[in-house]
Structures are given as structure tokens and as C-alpha cells.
Amino acid sequence: MDGREILMPKRVFKFKGFYGGINNAFSPRDLSPLQVTEAQDINLGDLGRVTLMGGEVAHDMATKAGRKAVQNTGLFYYATDRREGADPHATPHLHELGEDWILYPDGGGTRNRIYKFGAFLNNVSGDWIDLDPTASGATDFEPVYYAVDGGLRVSDGNFSPLNSNKWHGYIKRTHFSDASGKVDYDDWVTKDQALLKPTAGIYGSSGTQGGIQGFANSTGSTTQxxxxxxPVAPWGTDIQAEFNTPSAGxxxxxxxxxxxxxxxxxxAVSSTELTNVAMSGTWNTRLYTIYPPPGLGFNISVTSSASVVGTWTADEIEFASSFIYDGSQESLLYKIIGGGxxxxxxxxxSVVITATGPYNARISGGKIYYxxxxxxxxWNLFVDISLSDGCRANSLLEYSSWSGASPSYLSASIYSANPNxxxxxxxxxxSPEQEDIAIGSLGMGYKCACVAGNRKAYVAHVRMKDEDGKTITRGDLMLKSKANKFDTFLWEDRVEVSINDGDDITALVSFGDRILQFKKKKMYLLNVSQDIEFLEDQFPFRGIQGLWQVCMTEMGPAWFNEQGMYLYNGQSVIDLTEDQKIGQKKFDWEVYFSSSTITNLSIGYAPKSKQILIVENTGDQAFMHSILxxxxxxxxxVKGYRKVGTLDGGENYMTNLINDWDNDLAYAVIDRTGNNLYFKKWNISPTALTTDKLELITRAEDFGSPDVRKIAYKVNVTHNANTGSAAALALYYKIDDFESAGGFTEVGTFDSHxxxxxxxEFEFSSPITDFTSMQLAVAVKTTGTVEAGFSIDEMSIVIREKIVA
Incomplete structure (x- = not known):
């Protein structure tokens, strides 16, 4: 070698694209050919093309004035088979076409209320959901939802002592179908999620009739x-006590x-005398029948038949009653009052059941046990009660229908020939001896909930009654419902994965036959494909602080924490911040996010573009929120600078992100001052910019010859700059010194058309000589509007290498 420099022929180096996205964990010299050191306000998802990032637009739901939600919570989407607001008589079957709902809370003032917005209805439903009907609840309640089979459940994750869990849904059911007291339910209703047992009911027998039915003496008055x-006094001391402690209604x-x-x-004056509100006539040997308080239970008259044979023995028995909710969920037992x-x-x-309507619309029937x-x-089954069809002694018999002398007071008569x-x-x-079988009392609730593919609901981080009837709050407790009984939660059905470990369950996410149980420090993967759940795997350092840190994609759940961003695909947990080929971090997550800011971030998924968005600074701020x-x-x-959270009402914070009926990513911006909800959605179409933050910086390109010095002449860019206003896009370059910020030199501005x-063609003012690597950058030079049509399709550079002979 004699040290002479030989200039090689000019050649054109074409950039293959930039869709590898940002790699800020490596030196700019060590990036793969498709990666960049910076990408902001642009979209690299279209292979071979750079376009503008999408942006925020108003949602169909527009603005809801006077509404308030807690940061990172509040919104929920679900669908039902029933459409509200459609008149089935005016347009047949329209009401059966289904409806999509977005729920949002109002924790403002003293209300803890959930509102529904219907897509077809294109308005807010008149059927809201009050967790605290006394209008005196806490103003910072955090609604937790799950929905299955058209029924919605809502709990307050803050466990306000005046809130109770609610069930909301459409009910089409008939009570007392063959009686004059027929009651048709054909509407949306909100009821307690609790499976309340009966709280009233008496039984009795004397001679042919008595206790519940009998004949009054001729000495009776209008009130006596x-x-x-x-043959025996009809009302014993326990029944007298029941009559003497009534309350209004x-x-x-x-x-x-x-x-x-x-x-x-x-x-009750005595065992043979009652006082009643004055009637239009005296008792005077008239037949009487006693009915229970409306909707609270059943009365039973029992008498041994003189003619119908059976297999009963002479053992003294007592009775208890229950309610059946939604056709399948049975309450605990109420011991009916009577003397045996x-x-x-x-x-x-011979059995006569008396009932007083109306009953809770969720109640489809009940049972009597002895x-x-x-x-x-x-307790053995004595009578099976259907509020629609009547009563029967066991499930193999036909129902004896209801009859009634009034729309509200019904009775049914049957024979029980044999013990069941x-x-x-x-x-x-x-066992019916449980303290509680539902999480429904005031102040009780759960912070996490999901429904799995095994037709069971799971709740976690609960406040409830334990097996001793004591109210407890357990952050590490997870419960499962009975199959197809989505409100029945027993203490014995605990799913204890890891307890007393100083960590709380923060979210439950179902995916196929797996449940991802998140705690703050770990993620536990549970297999629920069998009757007994088992721990399939656990992942340290993969925990989250709350449900706002996880979203669902078609590939599986995705979430983020202080260490990174992850996706479970049904087989393994993938670290999305790593280069999957070499197993090293490509995005410096710890620098970008920290534990101090993690509660001010929220995640959502835009399925139309297959992009996951993380919104920064969802708490109070006086400017829009940036995204990753x-x-x-x-x-x-890629990064987006102040892309969401339009300041419609001044200083703001944001709810969680959900997917709506059009599979758009939707959310609400909360105006702190006015307590208004401004509903927005993410528009994946390129959106015009009025900012100077657009930026694309390539890797430090050595053009395939890392140690060879080069000369650069010009850069060719195929583009549609489409800039307007006073905006100017410029091309910049930088050589060799890539460890320090800045240092870029302008080459020229893009033609606007x-x-x-x-x-x-961007020609350098004079050839750039004696460099080994170069970075190129596209950025806004002058603030103005970059129109939505902006794009770069191709970029290349003309260089010549200098070889030492």
C-alpha cells in the first residue's frame, strides 16, 4: 500500500425504510437498517412509507356536562341483544336487533351514578344505575364492571360505605301468568347484585285450615x-312477635x-286475635287468608289430607324458604316463622302458598324446604315455586297455577304426597349455613373482575363477609362464582394463588382458558380449563398498578409497567421493548417511564391500525397529552407530541381507554373546573399538524462500509410535502459525532405542493467530505401547518467512497 486515496465511482444508496421504529437503547451506529433514533408525530406502520400520525377527533357521544370521573377509570363498553327506545309495535323486531353501550360515571356532587349511551339510541338512556340511591355517596368512586349474558354488574372499587353492587339488564319475565294478578316485566331494570333471601313468611295449621287460612268468629269487628x-290457637308467640314488629310497607x-x-x-293481641286496618264490613264468620308483606317471602298453610294418601311420618317439621334469581341462582334460606x-x-x-306482589323482577321463583x-x-325440598307458573311438590310434577282475588295477592294449592x-x-x-353467598351489602365490593371461558365470574381484591360473618378487606383474595351463576360467590370458593405476601391484586384479565392475575410486583398465569384452577406460571417484575395499564388485542392482553411493555399471546409473555431477534432492549423504557409517573399513564388498543397507544400524564395538566x-x-x-386530550374546558385529566362499537379507541377528557366529560376517539387517518415537533432521524448510516471515508453529494427524496400556512419542512444532516445531542446542519427545505x-433533489452546498457515517433528519423548520397528505415514499443518497491504496 502506498497511501494513495482512490475515489470510487459515485453510487446511490437507498434507505430500505424506517418501519423498525425508534431504538434509543443502542448507539446510533449500532441500529438495524430499518430502525431510527427518533420518530415523532409520524406513522411508520405502512411499509416503505412515512405518513403523519393519526389524531384526536370528537366522539359521537360529544360532551356530557356536569359529569365527573376518577383519573384512568370509569368507561366500559358492552353489548346487549335488546335495543332500548325501539317500539316493538311500531317497528316489529327492531327492539331485538341489539344495542351497543358505553357506560360512564358521575361522581360529581353527591351522586354515584352510571350513565349509558346507546349507539342506536344515539343518546343517553333514561335508565341510569345508582350505586347509592340515597344520593349521599362518596364523590371519588371507581366503578368496576363485568357483563355476561346481557347482565351488567357494577361495583365501587373504593368501597364507599353507602354504595352497593348493582345488577343492570333487560328482563322479559311474567309473574303469576295464569292469575288475575299477572305482572309482566318487559323493561330495563337496576337491582342489587346481592342474592337477598326472603325476610318474611309464616306457616301454620289447625284442623282443616288455620294460621294462614281460617274462619273468623262472629264477634269480629271491622278492625278485629x-x-x-x-282446634288450636292459630298464632303462636313467634308469629305474634312477627305481626307486632312491622315497619312501613x-x-x-x-x-x-x-x-x-x-x-x-x-x-297481634293474642294467639286468637289480630288487629287490622278497618275494612268495609265485619269479620262475622268470614273466611280469611293471610298474605306475606309484598315481595319479601311466602306464607304456607299445611294440613294433613283426610283422603289423599302419602308416605309422611309423624315427625314434627319446620320450614324455610328461598328466592331463585335469574332462573338459576338460589339465595340462602329464611327460616319461616311457625310453631311446627x-x-x-x-x-x-295439603299445602297452600300465599304470595304478595310485586317481587323483585330478577326473582323468577323460590323454594320451600323442611x-x-x-x-x-x-333441609329437604318441600315445594318448588315458579312465580310464573305456580307451585309443585317436586321437579317431576306439573305446576299448580296461581289464582288470586286481586292483582297483588296470589295463592296456589298442591299436595305433597311424599318426602323429597x-x-x-x-x-x-x-350448604345453606353460609354467612353470605354474594358480595352485595352496603360498602362491600371488589376492585377487579372478569368472566372466563369456563362460564364463571372471578372477582378479586374484595371487601366481604368471611366464614364467621366478619367484614374483611383482602387485597390478595380472589373468588370464583359457580358456573353459570355469575353473582354467587362463596368464601369456600377462594382461589388462593399467593397470599400474605405484602402485595395486592390489581387486575384480572381473561384470555381463552387462562386468567392473568396481576399484582403490583408479579403476574400469575392461571389455567381455568378444569374445575379446579391451577397456577401455570408466574412472572416476577411483570405486575401493574391497575387496570388502566392493560388492554386487550386480538393477539392477547398487552400491558406495561416500570420495566417495559409486554404481550401474552396464549403461549408466552413477550417483551415488546426488546428486539426479538437478538433479545436485547431496543427501547430505553426506564428512561422514558419511571415508577413515579406510572400511575399517570394509560394504555389502549386501536385494532384498525393494530397499534397500542400509551397516553402520558393522564393526570391534571394544562396542555394535551403525549403518546407512545x-x-x-x-x-x-414512535412518539406523538401532545396528541390527545383537547383542552375544551381548561386544565384536564383523562379516563381509561376503551374500544367502542366501531372498534375505535375511545376515552373521555375531564374538565377539572367544570366537571364535564368531553368524549373523544383516536382517528387512525393521518392528521394535519400545527406543531414544530415532527421529527424523523435515521440511524448513523455507514452505507455498508463502516471504516471507509466518504463524500456525499445530494439526497433524493420522493415525497408529498403538502405543507401549508407558513410551515416549512427541512432536511438536515449530521456526520460522525453521534453521541452528543444537536449538531444537525440544514440541507434545504421541502417543496410544498x-x-x-x-x-x-437536496444538493449539499458543497460535497460533504471525509466522513464515515451520516444521520439524516426530517423536521419542521418553521411552525405552521403540515397537511394530512404529507408522506415520504423513498429516500436515497449519492455518495463516493475514498479507498486508501
Whole structure:
């Protein structure tokens, strides 16, 4: 070698594209050919083309004035088969076409209320959901939702002592279908999620009739019911106590057959005398029937038949009742008040059930059970009650229909010939001695919930009653419902993965037959494909602070924390911040995010562009929120400067991000001052910019010859700059010194035009000599508008290498 420099022929180096996205973890010299050191306000998801990033637009829901939500929470999407607001008579079957709903909260003032916005309705439903109907709840409640089979459940994750969990849904059900008291439910209703048991009911028997039915003495007045005609006194001390402690609206009712009057029983004077509200006529040997308080339980008259044979024995028995919710979920038992009943040997029992409507629309029926009096034996089925069809002695018989002398007061008569072998525990799979089987009392609730593919609901981080009836709050407790009974949660059905570890469950996410149980420090992967859940794997350092840090994609759940961003694809957990080929970080997450800012971030998924968005600074601020975008197709990151959270009302913060009925990424911006919700959605189409933050910086390109010195002559860019206003896009370059910020030199500005692509040549004012590597940058030189049509299709550079001979 003689040291002479030989100039090689000029050649054109074409950049292959930039869709590898940002790599800020490596030196600019060490990036792969498709990666860049900076990409802001641009989209690299279209292979071979650089376009502008999408932007925020108003949602169909527009603005909801006077509404308030807690940061990173509040919104929920679900769909139902029933459409609200459609008149089935005016347009047949329109109401059955289904509806899409977005729920949003109002924690402003003293209300803890959930509102529904319907896509077809194009308005807010009149059926809102009040967690605290007294309008005195906490103003910072955090709604937690799950929906299954058209039924929505809402809990307050803050456990406000005046809030209770609610069930909301459309009910089409008939109570007392064959009676004059027929009640049709054909509407949207909100009820407690709790499976409340009956709280009233008496039973009795004397001679042919008594206790519940009998004949009054001739000495009775309009307010005085006396019955000394029955073989035994009809109302024992326990029933007297029940009559003497009524409260407004829950009085027992008495019916006189001759006048047709129904009146409240106001007091029990003795075992043979009751006081009632005055009727239109005297009792005077009239037949009476006693009904339970409206909607609170059932009364039973039991008498051994003189003619119908059976297999009953002469053991004294007592009774208990339950309610059936939604056709399948049975409450705990209420012990019906009475003095005991002894059947006649080998005779059937004549049974009269009395009921007073209206009942909770969720209640589809009930059951009556019996056992030997004052024993600890199991409760056996005595009567199966359908509020629609009537009563029967067991599930193999036909129902005896309801009859009634008034729209509200019904009765049904049957014979029970034989004791049933079915017990409450056999029918339900658990004992009726539980303290509670639903999380529904005031102040009770859960912070996390999901429904898995095994047709069970799971809740976690709960406040509830334990097996001793004590109210507890357990951050590491997870419960499962019974299959297809999505409100039935038993203490014994705990799913204990890791307890007493100083960590709380923060989110539950179902995916196929797996549940991702997140704690703050770990993620536990549970397999729920069998009757018993088992821990399939656990992932340290993969925990999250709350549900706002996880979203669902078609590939599986994606989430982020202080260490990185991850996706579970059904087989493994993938670190999205790593280069999957070499297993090293490509995005310096720890610099970008920290534990101090993690609660001010929120994640969502835009399925139309297959991009995951992380919104920064979702808390109070006086400017729009920047975002980080991960493209699943190209496995690349880009940044967006102040892209969401338009300042419609001044200083603001944001709700969580959801997917709406059009699969758009939707959210609400909350005006701190005015307590207004401004609903927005992410528009994936390129959106014009009025900022100087657009930036694309290539890697330090050595053009395939890392140690060879070079000369650069010009850069060719095929583009549609499409700039307007006073905006100017410029091309910049930098050579060799890539470790320090800045140092770029302008080459020239882009031609502004609208129309077809233009090949523009950017010639250096004089050739750039004696360098080994070069970075190119495209950035806004002068603030103004960059129109939505901006794009770069191709970029190349003309260089000549200098070889030392």
C-alpha cells in the first residue's frame, strides 16, 4: 500500500425504510437498517412509507356536562341483544336487533351514578344505575364492571360505605301468568347484585285450615279478627312477635273473602286475635287468608289430607324458604316463622302458598324446604315455586297455577304426597349455613373482575363477609362464582394463588382458558380449563398498578409497567421493548417511564391500525397529552407530541381507554373546573399538524462500509410535502459525532405542493467530505401547518467512497 486515496465511482444508496421504529437503547451506529433514533408525530406502520400520525377527533357521544370521573377509570363498553327506545309495535323486531353501550360515571356532587349511551339510541338512556340511591355517596368512586349474558354488574372499587353492587339488564319475565294478578316485566331494570333471601313468611295449621287460612268468629269487628274456631290457637308467640314488629310497607296482609278487602295487620293481641286496618264490613264468620308483606317471602298453610294418601311420618317439621334469581341462582334460606307441624302418618300434606306482589323482577321463583323441627339436619325440598307458573311438590310434577282475588295477592294449592330426597345442598352444591353467598351489602365490593371461558365470574381484591360473618378487606383474595351463576360467590370458593405476601391484586384479565392475575410486583398465569384452577406460571417484575395499564388485542392482553411493555399471546409473555431477534432492549423504557409517573399513564388498543397507544400524564395538566405508539405489525415504537386530550374546558385529566362499537379507541377528557366529560376517539387517518415537533432521524448510516471515508453529494427524496400556512419542512444532516445531542446542519427545505409525488433533489452546498457515517433528519423548520397528505415514499443518497491504496 502506498497511501494513495482512490475515489470510487459515485453510487446511490437507498434507505430500505424506517418501519423498525425508534431504538434509543443502542448507539446510533449500532441500529438495524430499518430502525431510527427518533420518530415523532409520524406513522411508520405502512411499509416503505412515512405518513403523519393519526389524531384526536370528537366522539359521537360529544360532551356530557356536569359529569365527573376518577383519573384512568370509569368507561366500559358492552353489548346487549335488546335495543332500548325501539317500539316493538311500531317497528316489529327492531327492539331485538341489539344495542351497543358505553357506560360512564358521575361522581360529581353527591351522586354515584352510571350513565349509558346507546349507539342506536344515539343518546343517553333514561335508565341510569345508582350505586347509592340515597344520593349521599362518596364523590371519588371507581366503578368496576363485568357483563355476561346481557347482565351488567357494577361495583365501587373504593368501597364507599353507602354504595352497593348493582345488577343492570333487560328482563322479559311474567309473574303469576295464569292469575288475575299477572305482572309482566318487559323493561330495563337496576337491582342489587346481592342474592337477598326472603325476610318474611309464616306457616301454620289447625284442623282443616288455620294460621294462614281460617274462619273468623262472629264477634269480629271491622278492625278485629278473632279465630277461636280452630282446634288450636292459630298464632303462636313467634308469629305474634312477627305481626307486632312491622315497619312501613312491610306489613302482613289479611284478605276477607266476602267483602274482598285486603288490609294491613297492625298488631297481634293474642294467639286468637289480630288487629287490622278497618275494612268495609265485619269479620262475622268470614273466611280469611293471610298474605306475606309484598315481595319479601311466602306464607304456607299445611294440613294433613283426610283422603289423599302419602308416605309422611309423624315427625314434627319446620320450614324455610328461598328466592331463585335469574332462573338459576338460589339465595340462602329464611327460616319461616311457625310453631311446627306434625303430618299424619301415611297421608299427603295439603299445602297452600300465599304470595304478595310485586317481587323483585330478577326473582323468577323460590323454594320451600323442611326438616325435623329444631334439628341440625339438612333441609329437604318441600315445594318448588315458579312465580310464573305456580307451585309443585317436586321437579317431576306439573305446576299448580296461581289464582288470586286481586292483582297483588296470589295463592296456589298442591299436595305433597311424599318426602323429597333432594336437599338444598344437593341442588346448589353448598350448604345453606353460609354467612353470605354474594358480595352485595352496603360498602362491600371488589376492585377487579372478569368472566372466563369456563362460564364463571372471578372477582378479586374484595371487601366481604368471611366464614364467621366478619367484614374483611383482602387485597390478595380472589373468588370464583359457580358456573353459570355469575353473582354467587362463596368464601369456600377462594382461589388462593399467593397470599400474605405484602402485595395486592390489581387486575384480572381473561384470555381463552387462562386468567392473568396481576399484582403490583408479579403476574400469575392461571389455567381455568378444569374445575379446579391451577397456577401455570408466574412472572416476577411483570405486575401493574391497575387496570388502566392493560388492554386487550386480538393477539392477547398487552400491558406495561416500570420495566417495559409486554404481550401474552396464549403461549408466552413477550417483551415488546426488546428486539426479538437478538433479545436485547431496543427501547430505553426506564428512561422514558419511571415508577413515579406510572400511575399517570394509560394504555389502549386501536385494532384498525393494530397499534397500542400509551397516553402520558393522564393526570391534571394544562396542555394535551403525549403518546407512545407501538405497531404490532412492524414491532416498532414512535412518539406523538401532545396528541390527545383537547383542552375544551381548561386544565384536564383523562379516563381509561376503551374500544367502542366501531372498534375505535375511545376515552373521555375531564374538565377539572367544570366537571364535564368531553368524549373523544383516536382517528387512525393521518392528521394535519400545527406543531414544530415532527421529527424523523435515521440511524448513523455507514452505507455498508463502516471504516471507509466518504463524500456525499445530494439526497433524493420522493415525497408529498403538502405543507401549508407558513410551515416549512427541512432536511438536515449530521456526520460522525453521534453521541452528543444537536449538531444537525440544514440541507434545504421541502417543496410544498399538493398532488402527485415529487422527486426532490437536496444538493449539499458543497460535497460533504471525509466522513464515515451520516444521520439524516426530517423536521419542521418553521411552525405552521403540515397537511394530512404529507408522506415520504423513498429516500436515497449519492455518495463516493475514498479507498486508501
Amino acid at each position: 279478627l278473632i279465630d277461636t274456631t280452630s 312491610v306489613d302482613y296482609k289479611v284478605y276477607q273473602s266476602f267483602t274482598g278487602d285486603f288490609q294491613d295487620i297492625t298488631a 307441624f306434625t303430618p299424619t302418618v301415611s297421608k299427603a300434606i 326438616r325435623n323441627k329444631d334439628s341440625d339436619e339438612q 330426597a333432594e336437599t338444598y345442598e344437593i341442588l346448589n352444591g353448598f 405508539v407501538y405497531d404490532i405489525r412492524t414491532q416498532s415504537f 399538493i398532488g402527485d409525488m415529487e422527486l426532490q
